[in-house]
Amino acid sequence: MSCAHGDPDDGDLIGEDGKIVVPDDVAAAIRTLIAWAGDNPGREGLIDTPQRVARAWREYCAGYADDPAAHLSRVFEEVGGYDEIVLLKDIPFQSHCEHHMAPIIGRAHIAYLPRNHVVGISKLARVLHGFARRLQVQERLTAEVADCIWQNLKPLGVGVVIEATHGCMTSRGVSTPGVSMVTSRMMGVFRDDERSRKEVLSLMGLGG
Numbered sequence: 001m002s003c004a005h006g007d008p009d010d011g012d013l014i015g016e017d018g019k020i021v022v023p024d025d026v027a028a029a030i031r032t033l034i035a036w037a038g039d040n041p042g043r044e045g046l047i048d049t050p051q052r053v054a055r056a057w058r059e060y061c062a063g064y065a066d067d068p069a070a071h072l073s074r075v076f077e078e079v080g081g082y083d084e085i086v087l088l089k090d091i092p093f094q095s096h097c098e099h100h101m102a103p104i105i106g107r108a109h110i111a112y113l114p115r116n117h118v119v120g121i122s123k124l125a126r127v128l129h130g131f132a133r134r135l136q137v138q139e140r141l142t143a144e145v146a147d148c149i150w151q152n153l154k155p156l157g158v159g160v161v162i163e164a165t166h167g168c169m170t171s172r173g174v175s176t177p178g179v180s181m182v183t184s185r186m187m188g189v190f191r192d193d194e195r196s197r198k199e200v201l202s203l204m205g206l207g208g
């Protein structure tokens, strides 16, 4: 297996302990950051921190090695004629903002109106995580999830609403905890037909 940080498609080297081998330049960058923050990267408690931080970021950014559309390739057609809204509600997720690399923590509601076939419900959460585990802005995350479902399932409607708090606002900068950002993308009948939009928003518990 090749070592190619920055290019997760090529995979990581795995050590004898079963953990990802952290490239020297990645560990050195994290040691530099620790020293710049004001601490001693050589002291006992911090000596293994660069490896831990690097592996943690591999997990936070695992979405770069994922193809979210692939999760939607298996569909089911025997649904007893069901042709109403399918909604996966209150899906918790974590992402990181591309401006500060600070956590974005929130919940997503993902709905679609099937056309002939449905997808296994867990796959909607997999699509969300595939895009969330990258450096993001919430608007793009919302659009990417909706577009992926729209293009791959070809449903009659897609609605994605995301509510999240941004660490870059709560723990630094404007330091304003308790606020959440809400974004939505409505496509197909959820965008064009008022009754359908109201119905999906009502099912999401967002009035309508």
Ligand SMILES: Nc1nc2c(ncn2[C@@H]2O[C@H](COP(=O)(O)OP(=O)(O)OP(=O)(O)O)[C@@H](O)[C@H]2O)c(=O)[nH]1
Pocket (backbone or CB within 6 Å): 097, 098, 099, 136, 137, 138, 139, 166, 168, 169, 172, 173, 174
């Ligand atoms: N629209 C949008 N903005 C975001 C998101 N995540 C973080 N931001 C904002 O990105 C902006 C970056 O602003 P800058 O002025 O370039 O950076 P900054 O000086 O660190 O800004 P402050 O956070 O206000 O201290 C901030 O207003 C953040 O709140 C997001 O997902 N969507």
Ligand SMILES: [Zn+2]
Pocket (backbone or CB within 6 Å): 097, 098, 099, 100, 101, 102, 166, 167, 168, 169
């Ligand atoms: Zn930020």
